[in-house]
Amino acid sequence: MRSYGEYCAIAKSLDVVGDRWTLLIVRELSLQGGCRYTDLRNGLPGIATNLLAERLRELEDKGVVTREEAPPPIATTLFRLTPRGEELKPVLDGLTRWGLPFMTEPTTDEAVRSHWLAGAIEMLLEDRKPKEAPASIELQIGDQPIVLNLAGRVDVTLGPGADPDLTITGSPTPVLGLLLGLLRRGDAKKRGVTVSGDAALLDRIGGEPMPVAVSG
Amino acid sequence: MRSYGEYCAIAKSLDVVGDRWTLLIVRELSLQGGCRYTDLRNGLPGIATNLLAERLRELEDKGVVTREEAPPPIATTLFRLTPRGEELKPVLDGLTRWGLPFMTEPTTDEAVRSHWLAGAIEMLLEDRKPKEAPASIELQIGDQPIVLNLAGRVDVTLGPGADPDLTITGSPTPVLGLLLGLLRRGDAKKRGVTVSGDAALLDRIGGEPMPVAVSG
DNA sequence: CAGCATCCGCTTTGATACTG
DNA sequence: CAGTATCAAAGCGGATGCTG
Numbered sequence: 307m308r309s310y311g312e313y314c315a316i317a318k319s320l321d322v323v324g325d326r327w328t329l330l331i332v333r334e335l336s337l338q339g340g341c342r343y344t345d346l347r348n349g350l351p352g353i354a355t356n357l358l359a360e361r362l363r364e365l366e367d368k369g370v371v372t373r374e375e376a377p378p379p380i381a382t383t384l385f386r387l388t389p390r391g392e393e394l395k396p397v398l399d400g401l402t403r404w405g406l407p408f409m410t411e412p413t414t415d416e417a418v419r420s421h422w423l424a425g426a427i428e429m430l431l432e433d434r435k436p437k438e439a440p441a442s443i444e445l446q447i448g449d450q451p452i453v454l455n456l457a458g459r460v461d462v463t464l465g466p467g468a469d470p471d472l473t474i475t476g477s478p479t480p481v482l483g484l485l486l487g488l489l490r491r492g493d494a495k496k497r498g499v500t501v502s503g504d505a506a507l508l509d510r511i512g513g514e515p516m517p518v519a520v521s522g
Numbered sequence: 523m524r525s526y527g528e529y530c531a532i533a534k535s536l537d538v539v540g541d542r543w544t545l546l547i548v549r550e551l552s553l554q555g556g557c558r559y560t561d562l563r564n565g566l567p568g569i570a571t572n573l574l575a576e577r578l579r580e581l582e583d584k585g586v587v588t589r590e591e592a593p594p595p596i597a598t599t600l601f602r603l604t605p606r607g608e609e610l611k612p613v614l615d616g617l618t619r620w621g622l623p624f625m626t627e628p629t630t631d632e633a634v635r636s637h638w639l640a641g642a643i644e645m646l647l648e649d650r651k652p653k654e655a656p657a658s659i660e661l662q663i664g665d666q667p668i669v670l671n672l673a674g675r676v677d678v679t680l681g682p683g684a685d686p687d688l689t690i691t692g693s694p695t696p697v698l699g700l701l702l703g704l705l706r707r708g709d710a711k712k713r714g715v716t717v718s719g720d721a722a723l724l725d726r727i728g729g730e731p732m733p734v735a736v737s738g
Numbered sequence: 739c740a741g742c743a744t745c746c747g748c749t750t751t752g753a754t755a756c757t758g
Numbered sequence: 759c760a761g762t763a764t765c766a767a768a769g770c771g772g773a774t775g776c777t778g
Contacts, residue, residue, distance in 0.1 A: 307542075307769090308751090308752090308768085310546065310568065311567070311568060311631060311632050311633060312546075312567070312632065312633050312635075312638065313625070313628040313632045313633065313634040313635075313638065313639075313694060314549075314621075314635070314638035314639075315617065315618040315619070315620075315621030315622050315624070315625055315638075315642050316545065316546065316549050316614060316617045316618055316621055316638075316641075317546060317621070317638075318621035318624035318625065319617040319618075319620050319621035319624070320545060320546070320617065320621075321624075322621075322624075324542065324545075325769095326523075326540070326769085326770075327770095329532065329536060329540075330526065330528075330532065330533060330536070333530075333532050342740075342741090343740060343741050343742080344739085344740060344741085351527070351528070352526065352527060352771085353771090354770070354771050354772065354773095355741085355742070355743090355772095356742075356743065356744080356770095356771090357769095357770070357771080358741095358742090359741075359742055359743080381740095382740070382741095383740080383741075393620055394616075394620060396612075396616040396619070396620075397613065397616035397617055397620060398532060399616075400610075400612040400613035400615075400616045401531070401532045401535040401536065401613055402531040402532055402535075403531070403612065404531075404535050404609055404610060404612075404613060405530075405531030405532055405533070405534040405535035405536075405538075406531050408531070408534035408535070408537075408538075409529070409531055409534065412529040415527060416527050416528065416529045417527060417528050417529065418529040419528075419529075419530070422528065422529065422530035422531075422532075422533075423529075423530075426531050478529065523750090524749085524770090524771090541750095542750085542751075543751095558759075558760085559759065559760050559761070560759060560760075563760095568752085569752090570751065570752050570753065570754090571753095571754095571760085571761070571762090572751090572752090572761085572762070572763080572764095573750090573751065573752080574761090575760080575761055575762080597759090598759065598760085599759085599760070599761095
């Protein structure tokens with residue numbers, strides 16, 4: 307990308323991560339940790355493969371990403387954020403927060419990936435009864451289950467959980483609305499959400515009040 | 523800009539503010555408040571005028587910017603951030619922080635504007651002796667003076683201050699280094715910084731420790 | 739298959755000139 | 759002052775092909 311040529315910290319940042327796709331690549335690496343090229347393509351539907359390769363090279367040059375040539379047993383290249391790259395987390399969090407109001411029900415042509423939602427969920431939810439016994443909630447909303455582990459704080463992992471205490475199934479918006487306490491259980495049910503297990507756990511979690519679209 | 527088509531808050535944000543120049547336009551309006559078209563052009567050296575016009579229209583459509591047709595006595599259009607636009611501040615702050623390490627001495631082809639630096643300064647500095655009498659420091663580093671008003675907190679304004687207690691002149695990097703406490707007064711002097719007035723005020727201000735380039 | 743590189747048509751950007 | 763209009767250059771998207 308052509309530099310803005312401004313002696314300004316914001317412009318300098320955008321000189322590095324302001325290109326199309328670049329911050330989304332950082333998002334992938336931030337949410338998923340080390341990724342293979344193929345994992346990245348999967349998490350960035352629609353990116354042209356040459357662009358992905360080029361962006362990765364640029365990010366490597368600029369010290370945001372490292373390329374790890376894994377030894378024989380794995381035999382694949384792993385891309386990873388450098389510490390400097392990890393420092394972009396506050397920027398990603400800021401964009402996540404700001405973008406939440408746009409998260410109305412996904413249209414049919416929109417890609418949905420569980421790990422994209424996992425980041426937002428982890429940022430937004432808290433364990434309101436941190437002294438109670440650990441418990442887990444499994445969400446069925448994307449391409450794979452999302453597991454919320456409650457144990458003083460809310461820890462989010464992907465993939466099927468071992469015997470969750472509560473399972474929630476439905477489309478993204480009302481499920482998120484239910485989790486955030488913006489939608490009552492009855493209203494969520496009307497919008498196709500299924501709750502099975504220890505529903506009391508819903509009162510245990512919650513987020514700061516915010517006017518997100520998921521409530522609408 | 524073509525939408526990323528992802529059901530992800532970050533991608534949704536970038537669908538709105540991810541275009542080239544867009545966040546810098548938001549920066550201008552955030553730092554300067556209401557701006558005329560010409561003010562924006564001035565704060566965005568290098569932008570093509572058709573692009574500025576197009577971006578402003580898009581931002582207006584998306585509810586980030588409003589256009590105020592001022593009445594006759596002023597007879598000019600004022601662009602302003604909406605409340606939703608103001609909510610981008612955390613994103614701008616995140617980018618400011620992340621970009622600071624890139625702020626080595628500006629090259630000759632880089633534009634320098636005082637108000638770009640003012641935002642970073644206000645974010646980084648604090649009044650460490652909030653109970654002392656109010657005082658002011660004037661910096662001569664950009665296209666216009668920057669005044670730091672110390673009164674429990676550090677308030678930054680542009681334009682010449684009325685009889686500042688301390689005046690600092692020099693090139694941006696060492697002046698910022700001096701302010702942040704990363705550079706001792708002697709070292710700053712060696713790098714061309716002039717300090718005149720109540721130099722004790724330098725101990726009154728300071729920022730959180732951070733490895734910024736201005737120290738180098 | 740993973741990790742690219744190349745080619746080509748389309749869109750976006752940049753530079754400049756011009757206008758109410 | 760606040761924009762349009764125009765056009766060349768750069769960037770992007772999509773398809774395809776190559777290499778270990």
